[in-house]
Amino acid sequence: MRDKPAPGTLPTAATFINAQSAITGLRGRDLLSTLRSVAAHGLRHPVHSARHALALGGQLGRVLLGETLHQPHATDSRFSDPSWSLNPFYRRSLQAYLSWQKQVKSWIDESGMPDDDRARAHFAFALINDAVSPSNTLLNPLAVKELFNSGGHSLVRGLTHLFDDLLHNNGLPSQVTKHAFEVGKTVATTPGAVVFRNELLELMQYKPMSEKQYARPLLVVPPQINKYYIFDLSPSNSFVQFALKNGLQVFMISWRNPDVRHREWGLSSYVEAVEEAMNVCRAITGSRDVNLMGACAGGLTIAALQGHLQAKRQLRRIASATYLVSLLDSQLDSPATLFADEQTLEAAKRRSYQQGVLDGRDMARVFAWMRPNDLIWNYWVNNYLLG
Structure with missing residues (x-):
């Protein structure tokens, strides 16, 4: 349930927008x-x-x-x-x-x-x-100072950034230099190997980083809308390396990027895929059960998996489940949903089925507008006004 703003505080767009708006x-x-x-x-x-x-x-x-x-x-x-x-x-x-x-x-x-x-x-x-x-x-004082300090070059650079974003970033200010990161070199550098693959995912097992490891493995289920290496950005802020150095056997799911051919995939498809990956973890390690960790939509997926296993009286295969920023019981009373009438919902259903997937750029736009001061106007000032 969405918390109500504290009395006397000004509402922000983040109070009102949720991921349903992207759909x-x-x-x-x-x-x-x-x-x-x-x-x-x-x-x-x-x-x-x-x-x-x-x-x-x-x-x-x-x-x-x-x-x-x-x-x-x-x-x-x-x-x-x-x-x-x-x-x-x-x-x-x-x-x-x-x-x-x-x-x-x-x-x-x-x-x-x-x-x-x-x-x-x-x-x-x-x-x-x-x-x-x-x-x-x-007239932002920071922009004025930079204009004088750079001899006017900040304005030229800002206009260049603006023109580039209009052409290549849907008109939104860029948040990062896209070519600055390379998987395996600047992000996701922890050694590991793919040990299992099905239609929806690849399962990776990481190389141990401690002399002894716990017998029970940890299976990390990232959100389907993010890359797995959100947990392994760099050695200084890698959850994977933290877990490995503390003796955990770490397995990680990497979700497939779906396309129009996979429009029929639903939550049950992802639950079945995680169950299969979990059984592979048990077979490789010889452990009767696993520790699960799910983030965001990954948390929703492992919650559904637990309910599925409970119905089959097989919940003992999961020793523990940890949830990160996972919304499991939501009340869609966001004012953004007040704009969704029958005509809007029908149009959204047709668009969803025709395209087969929700474009990542649409999701990025929605999440940017959840925190516009941090994710839009901050970069507006930095990229265009300061150059």
């Missing part, structure tokens, strides 16, 4: 429709709107006089530069932005709109508020 799709016309509804409600209730407009005007007047009315959140790194608090211009621009944010939230909270409409409005304005932050402009 149903969130159409731009739905957001525009929400904004039109908000505007219409404001016109129908002029007294309510005028009261909040006057309150905002009063706060802006005090801001112009130099008062500091609001403080950014302690974890908000966008305004960590001292210029936002010391420079009169930047301090006023930040205070105006925070006043606008809080007054818009108050207007929506105190409006007479139905709960669903208020949730949609908060969702839309959370995205807008993040986008119009003064830190996202060329």
Whole structure:
């Protein structure tokens, strides 16, 4: 179940977006429709709107006089530069932005709109508020300093990055240099070998890194939407090496990249594949049972496997199960799902069956918008404004 924001805090897009949005799709016309509804409600209730407009005007007047009315959140790194608090211009621009944010939230909270409409409005304005932050402009003090320090080259580099992302990254700022990593050289460097393969996965066994190993193996089930080496990025932050050095026999699943031919695969297909891999681990090690560890959708898969084995009275084959960021009991009350009507769901079903798979770029876009300040606007500033 999604936790409700703490009283008095501003909602963020991450409060509202979940992976289901990637499947149903969130159409731009739905957001525009929400904004039109908000505007219409404001016109129908002029007294309510005028009261909040006057309150905002009063706060802006005090801001112009130099008062500091609001403080950014302690974890908000966008305004960590001292210029936002010391420079009169930047301090006023930040205070105006925070006043606008809080007054818009108050207007929506105190409006007479139905709960669903208020949730949609908060969702839309959370995205807008993040986008119009003064830190996202060329007047960002960090960008101004870099512009002078580089003799204008930062602006040229930023425009080059922007043009490249428009052509090759769906218009989103790149988060990493894609050619900087190579499997087996810069990531996934822990020695091991593929010991089993079926249609859905490859099972890898890693070379021991301790003199003695526990008899019972550990089988790691990564999420189907990530690569297995999320657990083996580099020697300094490799869970695999940590486990090996502590005497565990580690097996890892590497999921196959599905395509349109595999559109009929479902959760039961993945559960059966993991069960087969688990039995291979038992056969290789001679252990009667295994320790399972699942992350995200991998956790959901091993939970279903446990239920399957319990129904067959064979749960004893699993000694323990560890879950990492696994959502097993969810309540889909996200405002993002409020945009999903019958027409949207039918279109999503047709698109899913025609394409056969959910494009990874669509998932990447959704997860980026779950934390836009960290995964979009942070890179907007870094790549384009700072160059």
